[in-house]
Amino acid sequence: MSNEIEHAQDLHRRVSAFMQAHVYPAEAVIEAWDSDAAKRWQICPLIEELKSKARAQGLWNLFLPDAKHGAGLSNRSYAPLAELMGRSLIAPELFNCNAPDTGNMEVLHQFGSAEHQSRWLEPLLAGEIRSGFAMTEPDVASSDATNIALSIQRDGDELLLDGRKWWTTGAGDPRCRILIVMGVSNPENERHSRHSMVLVPMDTPGVRVVRPLTVFGYDDAPYGHVELAFEQVRVPASNLIGTPGSGFAIAQARLGPGRIHHCMRLIGLAQRSLEMMLERARNRVAFGRPLGGHGMAQEAIALSRCEIEQARLLTLHAAAELDRVGNRGAKDLIGMIKIVAPRMACTVIDRAIQMHGGAGLAQDRFLARAYAGARSLRIADGPDEVHLSALARSMLKASA
Numbered sequence: 001m002s003n004e005i006e007h008a009q010d011l012h013r014r015v016s017a018f019m020q021a022h023v024y025p026a027e028a029v030i031e032a033w034d035s036d037a038a039k040r041w042q043i044c045p046l047i048e049e050l051k052s053k054a055r056a057q058g059l060w061n062l063f064l065p066d067a068k069h070g071a072g073l074s075n076r077s078y079a080p081l082a083e084l085m086g087r088s089l090i091a092p093e094l095f096n097c098n099a100p101d102t103g104n105m106e107v108l109h110q111f112g113s114a115e116h117q118s119r120w121l122e123p124l125l126a127g128e129i130r131s132g133f134a135m136t137e138p139d140v141a142s143s144d145a146t147n148i149a150l151s152i153q154r155d156g157d158e159l160l161l162d163g164r165k166w167w168t169t170g171a172g173d174p175r176c177r178i179l180i181v182m183g184v185s186n187p188e189n190e191r192h193s194r195h196s197m198v199l200v201p202m203d204t205p206g207v208r209v210v211r212p213l214t215v216f217g218y219d220d221a222p223y224g225h226v227e228l229a230f231e232q233v234r235v236p237a238s239n240l241i242g243t244p245g246s247g248f249a250i251a252q253a254r255l256g257p258g259r260i261h262h263c264m265r266l267i268g269l270a271q272r273s274l275e276m277m278l279e280r281a282r283n284r285v286a287f288g289r290p291l292g293g294h295g296m297a298q299e300a301i302a303l304s305r306c307e308i309e310q311a312r313l314l315t316l317h318a319a320a321e322l323d324r325v326g327n328r329g330a331k332d333l334i335g336m337i338k339i340v341a342p343r344m345a346c347t348v349i350d351r352a353i354q355m356h357g358g359a360g361l362a363q364d365r366f367l368a369r370a371y372a373g374a375r376s377l378r379i380a381d382g383p384d385e386v387h388l389s390a391l392a393r394s395m396l397k398a399s400a
């Protein structure tokens with residue numbers, strides 16, 4: 001255990017140094033690349049350069065508890081590292097710790113066959129390709145995953161897929177080669193065993209990118225959140241992950257660590273926004289004194305620190321419980337932090353935007369984009385209401 005703590009502390013020092021030396025200075029370069037309409041759906045070469053550097057320093061796949069393929073850290077030990085990476089919108093990918101690839105790698109690691117692992121997991125772990133997770137559909141309320149309707153039919157040695165997905169994050173990336181697609185394979189079963197997960201290579205005939213979606217106008221190029229059509233798509237039956245009807249269970253297993261990783265990163269995003277707030281409060285003078293000399297600005301600063309710290313402690317507690325009792329045992333705490341962290345981050349970033357005045361909303365500060373990301377997470381990976389409702393039901397059941 002003490003070895004793991006020392007290992008995690010050493011990684012924390014090294015990730016922090018890497019952020020200072022390489023990540024923060026790269027932000028403006030990548031921002032400039034992304035604002036060039038001709039290049040924005042291509043990959044800025046600096047990204048691959050920094051990935052190679054991080055990998056060479058062993059700052060790679062830190063999220064994966066498996067020591068052979070990843071850093072071998074518990075969720076509790078990984079949390080402060082994810083918080084550091086969450087401070088920059090470009091950082092998680094540079095350490096190969098970005099969603100949705102992390103969750104997809106975990107699915108392949110846990111449930112993939114030897115063939116799936118050599119064909120898709122290995123290049124994902126190496127950061128050579130990227131992936132998407134296609135569950136949500138435009139035509140059904142996808143916060144209730146049992147509604148998912150894309151059809152998966154067995155036809156001899158093949159599976160035939162038909163349907164439509166949207167909000168598939170990462171599917172706009174030119175390096176995205178593989179999708180994990182959820183659909184109905186066993187309609188006769190009870191509703192939690194009707195779905196399966198299937199691996200669909202992006203270049204399979206019948207997979208069509210309909211359009212990229214935007215969040216408050218941000219398209220998140222070159223990764224994107226994409227609407228996809230699956231029109232008579234055929235893949236080998238061996239592309240099924242796990243057993244027929246196990247899709248719902250795999251989705252639940254995927255979302256436990258995935259949700260908490262998002263929350264860890266949001267703590268970092270909020271912390272950096274608070275630091276920007278402080279900088280602004282010290283240096284911007286209005287009505288004869290720095291903003292920080294005004295009581296209302298002081299309140300915004302002090303409340304933000306309290307709220308970040310509360311969320312950080314809840315994240316660490318949930319991560320420790322996830323390690324101790326697993327996904328199912330820690331589900332209430334994971335739900336709690338999924339409710340708390342995005343709301344906290346939205347509030348803190350909103351205060352930082354307010355203290356920056358017009359500059360807070362402009363494209364040359366990262367706050368507006370950070371807000372869009374934090375706001376998305378009140379919906380993505382399950383809307384607040386779903387987690388609130390599950391938490392309340394669990395408490396009511398326990399006290400019955």
Ligand SMILES: Cc1cc2nc3c(=O)[nH]c(=O)nc-3n(C[C@H](O)[C@H](O)[C@H](O)COP(=O)(O)OP(=O)(O)OC[C@H]3O[C@@H](n4cnc5c(N)ncnc54)[C@H](O)[C@@H]3O)c2cc1C
Pocket residue numbers: 100132133134135136137140141142143144166167168169170215225376379380381382383385386389
């Ligand atoms: C930026 C972004 C990235 C995403 N990335 C992915 C991805 O990579 N892959 C993927 O498959 N999906 C992705 N999603 C989709 C996301 O997971 C879904 O949008 C989310 O699960 C909600 O599903 P829905 O949009 O169908 O909303 P609906 O199910 O239609 O729900 C709409 C609203 O109804 C309310 N509601 C729902 N249930 C309840 C309840 N029990 N009680 C009270 N109110 C309720 C909530 O307010 C909810 O927001 C992403 C979304 C965003 C915004």
